[in-house]
Amino acid sequence: MSTTELYAAVTTGDGKAHVCTFDVDLETWGSFQPVSSLNLSGRKNVSVCIDNAVHIAATDDSPASELLLTARTATGWTSAVKIASGVALARAQKGSSTTAMRLLGLGAPTAPDRAFGLPVFFAEPGGTVTRAGDASTYLDPGDLDPDDLPAAFDFGGNLDLGRSQPLLVLASEAGGAYVATLPKSGREKLTDLKSEAGDPGSVIHVACSTEHVCVVSATGKIWHTYQRAGAWLPFGDVCAATRSTETFRQVAILETTEYGGSRRRLHLLGVTAGGGLFHTSRTLDDSPDPLWLPFTNVKAAAGDPGAIQFTDLAGNNVPD
Numbered sequence: 182m183s184t185t186e187l188y189a190a191v192t193t194g195d196g197k198a199h200v201c202t203f204d205v206d207l208e209t210w211g212s213f214q215p216v217s218s219l220n221l222s223g224r225k226n227v228s229v230c231i232d233n234a235v236h237i238a239a240t241d242d243s244p245a246s247e248l249l250l251t252a253r254t255a256t257g258w259t260s261a262v263k264i265a266s267g268v269a270l271a272r273a274q275k276g277s278s279t280t281a282m283r284l285l286g287l288g289a290p291t292a293p294d295r296a297f298g299l300p301v302f303f304a305e306p307g308g309t310v311t312r313a314g315d316a317s318t319y320l321d322p323g324d325l326d327p328d329d330l331p332a333a334f335d336f337g338g339n340l341d342l343g344r345s346q347p348l349l350v351l352a353s354e355a356g357g358a359y360v361a362t363l364p365k366s367g368r369e370k371l372t373d374l375k376s377e378a379g380d381p382g383s384v385i386h387v388a389c390s391t392e393h394v395c396v397v398s399a400t401g402k403i404w405h406t407y408q409r410a411g412a413w414l415p416f417g418d419v420c421a422a423t424r425s426t427e428t429f430r431q432v433a434i435l436e437t438t439e440y441g442g443s444r445r446r447l448h449l450l451g452v453t454a455g456g457g458l459f460h461t462s463r464t465l466d467d468s469p470d471p472l473w474l475p476f477t478n479v480k481a482a483a484g485d486p487g488a489i490q491f492t493d494l495a496g497n498n499v500p501d
Contacts, residue, residue: 184437184496188231189450189479190216191458193487196225198239200253201483203460205439205496210482218251218258231495238264323361323370329353337389350374350394356383358396360413377413378406390436393447395419401428403451419449422473423461428454433494436465448494450479456488 187203191213198216203209219226219239226239235253240246249261325331334351347363351371359371374394375381383399393407396416403419420427431452438445445465452458459476480489 182438182498183501184439185499187435187437187448187494187496188233188235189458189460189483190229190231190237190493190495191452191486191489192226192229192239192491194456194490195487196220196227196242197486198226198229198237199486200231200235200237201479205437210479213484213486215486216251216258218261219249221261224249228491230493233495233497235495321370323359324373324376325353325357325359325371326355329355329357333386335388337391337393348389348391348394350387350389350396352384352387352396356385356399358384358387358394360389360394374406374413379415381416381418386431388432388434390434390447393434393436395432395434395449397429397432397451401430401454403429403432403449405447405449419461419473423476425459425476427451427457427459427476429459430454431491433492435494435496437496448496450492450494451476452489452492456490458489458492 185205187205188200189203190198190200192198198219199213200216201213202211204211216237216239219237225242227242229237229239231237236250237252238248238250240248247266248264250264251261252259330353331351332354334349337348337350348360349363350358350360352358358374360374361369361371363369374396378394381396381398381402381404384396385399386397388395393405394413395403395405397403402421404416405419406413406416408414419425420429429451433450435448436445437448446462447465448460448462450458450460458479460479461474461476463473480486
């Protein structure tokens with residue numbers, strides 16, 4: 182399977198959701214298009230996730246944090262389905278048999294041992310939504326300070342726990358960064374990522390794929406690390422590698438296999454403090470100095486839907 186097209190979903194300052202595509206072969210962006218079924222009167226979308234079948238879910242800014250799900254078809258967007266209220270939104274990715282929207286409820290520790298439940302919502306291709314309960318997988322706080330709480334998180338990997346062990350990364354309110362490999366059953370402890378990969382400073386946002394992690398520091402820089410032989414390599418400064426002077430506040434990443442399996446890349450979208458959206462990528466070859474391409478301005482190529490608030494990234498999978 183290869184990725185020939187990327188999907189970038191965003192929310193803007195006026196609460197609208199938009200999506201655009203990136204042609205991997207031509208390396209060109211299509212135009213931003215509004216997600217009409219999410220852009221409802223009185224609703225302000227704040228966070229969004231997208232999967233490789235172009236299912237999009239978004240939370241609003243109301244106290245209920247209502248989550249709506251829609252999908253792109255040949256004739257347009259399906260009517261939005263309300264999945265839940267009071268949820269925190271991470272990412273979405275197609276599992277082995279279902280299209281699964283992965284939602285992590287990390288805001289409410291479970292007494293008495295402060296384990297964090299991970300409710301997962303599955304959106305079936307037909308639109309039926311089911312939920313795997315909080316007891317399906319638990320995280321032990323591990324290195325996370327008992328007085329600290331998660332502030333941002335991401336979840337990378339296949340949801341079919343029988344086939345793989347997804348990666349979880351989170352930023353804490355105190356600026357820490359923690360990582361865990363979700364177990365097939367039982368509990369897994371959160372590990373202090375800074376103690377293993379170095380300290381990039383106070384962390385305000387995180388993103389991960391199956392093996393790679395990117396964080397945004399309070400200074401607006403993006404940092405990258407990944408595992409090799411079970412150990413996390415030192416954080417690398419993506420802004421320095423790309424010679425970017427932008428100040429970032431949010432990041433999304435995606436691993437891809439391209440050109441019939443002959444090329445593997447890590448794609449990155451970064452949201453700037455001023456509402457910009459920038460894209461870069463690097464090879465996943467295990468070379469001493471993998472090359473990060475210079476950041477490109479997505480809004481300059483795809484049109485300006487407004488000040489970007491949040492983004493997520495997915496890609497299709499087509500037979501080789």
